Amino acid sequence: MRDPTRRENRLLAAPAVIFLLAMLGFPALLDLLYSVSTVSFENLRAPELSGFGNYRAVLQDPYFWNAVSFSTHFGLLTAALETGLGLFLAVFLSPLIQKRFWLMAVLMMPMVIAPSMMGLMYRLVLHEFVGPLPYYLYEFFGQSPAFLSPKRAFATLVVIETLQWTPFTLLLFYTAYSAIPADIREAARVDGTRGLRLFTHIELPALLPTLLIAFAIRFIDGFRVFDNIYVLIGSGAGGSSTSLSIYIYTAFFKSADIGKALAASVLLFAVAFALLWLLGRLLRRRVRA
Template sequence: MANESLKENRILAAPVVVFLLAMLGFPAILDLIYSISTVSFENLRDPTISGFGNYRAVLGDPYFWSAVSFSTRFGLLTAALETALGLFLAVFLAPLIQRRFWLMAIFMMPMIIAPSMMGLMYRLVLHEFVGPLPYYLFEFFGESPAFLSPQLAFRTLVVIETLQWTPFTLLLFYTAYSSIPNDIREAAKVDGTRGLRLFTHIELPALLPTLVVAFGIRFIDGFRVFDNIYVLIGSGAGGSSTSLSIYIYTAFFKSADIGKALAASVLLFVVAFGLLWLVGWLLKKRRPA
């Protein structure tokens, strides 16, 4: 019976697998070929396979490692902040949202805005000469920091990313928090487990798989960030705000070094795939036998 059910599931999943192979498989193979080729816009249709020189060039490029460092720090910090804030807001606001669920639509509004539009909006708001925030800070306190300067750009970008995507983790944690059976909470309260102890011993362990998923998704998204940073500040002074995605974009479109750009993109794909596999493995380890 189990074998028949497995066979039926494979048959039902076959069209999706074929579609993904057709839509994603061909571009992926093409990227792999270009990444080991000497290719530019002149010979794009007839690349010359040259081995792993593009990978050596990428791995030997200090700007690549600077971009990796920026993306890693940015991804880890934003993922940690978004996960912590989303968890806190989900637990703290759960009673209010249960009574007035329409509030969730308001909380989701920052997430609906396209990241590029969010970057453009904050570029106007934080502009040193015409931005309203620096203007009022100067009016009230006599000075205003340069939010987009090389010294403060990283912190500004982290705050903007956190403000936009914390609603995503809020939605995940609220859904998981609401799905915890009330019988478990009531039984724990009968045994004298209340308040913070109830959260740390009963609710938080139940939320742990969601926490791992939320942190993993937000880290991957932060690691490959491109549009809002590129619109807001670009690659920054001396490449100070160059993420790995901006590095790939610059190598492809501005330097026309297609092979090098695609080699870097393959490395980015490998890292993202490895992180997704790690998240899945952690969730599988927690699943009861």
């Protein structure tokens, strides 16, 4: 006998699925078509199929692999920092936020700012000649590091990204931490489990699915980062700060190599899809266990 609830869920989800197919399906198919075609702005309406030459050109391009390396390191480091800091702040500030929930709105403010505006703001603040931070460092200490130089640009970008998006993980972890049933904590305390042992043996396992989700979301977002880096420093000296998204943008708009750019974008989409699929499998295994 068929489950009526399952049929009802499908009917309720149908409008959203149809909307997503209409809005995202056609552009995705068009990207796939262009990625295996010789295409430019002159023949956008009549691309010439050329096989997988664009993918071969992308995979043989050293600048592509430099961009992949930059995006991977940037995504992993920022995701780890944001996840760790968000978890620490959620646990540490939980009693204070429960009493004064308006503090959460204050903590969320960096996340509300558009990344491009954040990049522009820090570009003005950290500018070597007109920035207030280098000026005051030089006034008080007699010297100031060049925050946007090739040697320090990566660390500066990581710090800026972490400061902006740690509130996102804080919100996720605070919600999950607050949802842990109080009777579980009380039972653990009755058995003598307190402090760090309570956190590592009771609370942290309950937060593990949220940890995985937060890390995956922040890694994907860091891996495809574009706007704040492009506004702050661009592709950097010798392409030192070229993320995969900046590589695609440069190939598309500056080099007019549309097929190559879309081939790289398909590879980026494949990586993001594979990570989300792997995360889904891990979560399903945990639910079954």
